[in-house]
Amino acid sequence: MLSYTITFLIIALIAAALGFSGVAGAATSIAHICFVVFLILFLISLFTGRRPSV
Template identity: 70%
Template sequence: MLSYTIIFLVVAIIAAILGFGGIAGAAAGIAKILFFVFLVLFVISLFTGRKAV
């Protein structure tokens, strides 16, 4: 999932350099949402993955 975030971030940067503002904004928004989803899932997995024996 983090790879999708990086891909959308790269697409946003390339689109911004080429002057496609709408596409760059949309790709950056998707990358931001995916990053926060990844971050939440990571924190949840930290708490649920380690059980005390």
Template identity: 65%
Template sequence: MLGYAITFLIIAIIAAVLGFGGIAGAAAGIAKILFFLFLILFIAALIFGRRRPPV
């Protein structure tokens, strides 16, 4: 998921440099959503993925 966020961020940067404002804004918005979704899932995995130490 983080890979998709980085991909959309790169697409947004390239589109902004080439002057495609609408595409750049949409790609940046998608990248932001995917990044925050990745963060939420990552934190949930850290919290719920803990195991008890072996006895």
């Protein structure tokens, strides 16, 4: 999931540098959504991850 975010971020940066504002905006939005989903899943797995058995 994080690799998708980085990929879309790189696409957005290249598109912004070349002047493709529509593509850059779309890639930035997708990267932001992927990052938020990744962060939420990370926090859930952090709290519900492996716990030592008692």
